[in-house]
Amino acid sequence: AQSVTQPDIHITVSEGASLELRCNYSYGATPYLFWYVQSPGQGLQLLLKYFSGDTLVQGIKGFEAEFKRSQSSFNLRKPSVHWSDAAEYFCAVGTPNTGNQFYFGTGTSLTVIP
Amino acid sequence: DTGVSQDPRHKITKRGQNVTFRCDPISEHNRLYWYRQTLGQGPEFLTYFQNEAQLEKSRLLSDRFSAERPKGSFSTLEIQRTEQGDSAMYLCASSPSSRIGNQPQHFGDGTRLSIL
Numbered sequence: 001a002q003s004v005t006q007p008d009i010h011i012t013v014s015e016g017a018s019l020e021l022r023c024n025y026s027y028g029a030t031p032y033l034f035w036y037v038q039s040p041g042q043g044l045q046l047l048l049k050y051f052s053g054d055t056l057v058q059g060i061k062g063f064e065a066e067f068k069r070s071q072s073s074f075n076l077r078k079p080s081v082h083w084s085d086a087a088e089y090f091c092a093v094g095t096p097n098t099g100n101q102f103y104f105g106t107g108t109s110l111t112v113i114p
Numbered sequence: 115d116t117g118v119s120q121d122p123r124h125k126i127t128k129r130g131q132n133v134t135f136r137c138d139p140i141s142e143h144n145r146l147y148w149y150r151q152t153l154g155q156g157p158e159f160l161t162y163f164q165n166e167a168q169l170e171k172s173r174l175l176s177d178r179f180s181a182e183r184p185k186g187s188f189s190t191l192e193i194q195r196t197e198q199g200d201s202a203m204y205l206c207a208s209s210p211s212s213r214i215g216n217q218p219q220h221f222g223d224g225t226r227l228s229i230l
Contacts, residue, residue: 004156034218043118043205043221044157090156100145100209101170102219104156 002027004093006105013081014113021076021108023091032094033074034102035065039087047089050074061085086112116140118222120206126228127196134192135225139208146189147219148181149205150174157205163189164211193227201229 003026013019025031032051036044048059055067065076074091088109092102119138127133139146144165149157160179162170165186175181178197183189193200203226207219 036221041223041226043120043223044207046218046220049218092156100147100162101159101172102147102157104158106154106156 002031002093002095002103004091004103004105006089006091006108008108009106010109010111012111012113015083016080019076019078019081019085019110021089021091021110023074023076023105024072025074025091025093026072027093027095029095030069033065033067034092034094035059035063035074035076036090036092036104037061037087038090038107044090047076081110081112083112083114086110118206118208118220120204120222120225122225123223124226124228126230128230129196129198131196132192132194133196133227134190135204135206135227137189137191137206137222139188139206140220141187142210143208143220144186144211145209145217145219146183147207147209148189148191149207151203151205151224152201160191160204196227196229198229201227203227 005024034049035047038044047063050057050067088107090107091105094102121136146163148160151157163183178194181191203224205224207221209217209219
């Protein structure tokens with residue numbers, strides 16, 4: 001069965017510092033991979049997606065993510081965090097043989113300190 | 115570009131009552147999804163429509179839950195005889211169909227259900 005693991009429940013970084021949020025998935029082939037961000041009381045906003053091709057993908061708000069097949073990972077990065085990046089971040093996996101449902105990780109809560 | 119719209123944003127009800135939520139997807143999207151999100155968790159898939167056809171249902175969707183999308187546009191999710199465990203955020207998402215499947219899903223702001 002497919003699964004998504006986000007090992008870090010909560011991360012705190014200083015404004016201007018770099019950020020990396022971890023995501024590991026379990027699936028026998030290459031899945032479709034997504035990162036979403038959720039502000040309190042809001043829905044999820046798509047940051048970026050990976051289907052195939054270049055393993056480094058660029059997203060909105062200065063985020064990027066790298067797909068590493070050997071590590072079954074799709075980590076999210078940002079070189080310089082802004083206070084407005086404080087939110088909950090979710091990694092999601094979709095696979096060709098599971099219809100169209102997404103499997104989400106439990107999320108990583110990001111706090112940004114001045 | 116009008117996004118996914120959900121109504122109401124909040125619903126407070128007593129245990130045992132029925133509730134209905136509405137979702138209006140992005141107009142050109144023919145796929146519509148319902149998810150449930152509890153505190154501290156990621157969204158969990160409930161069900162999915164392709165146009166008016168309900169094609170998948172999760173085991174999370176008990177007999178008390180029913181979803182419809184009668185004209186392939188908006189959708190409703192009804193919970194009958196609500197229980198405390200139904201308290202959650204109910205999220206709706208939509209996406210275009212694709213031959214390869216799994217296009218990005220665009221989410222609404224959700225309906226937060228609180229059961230007293």
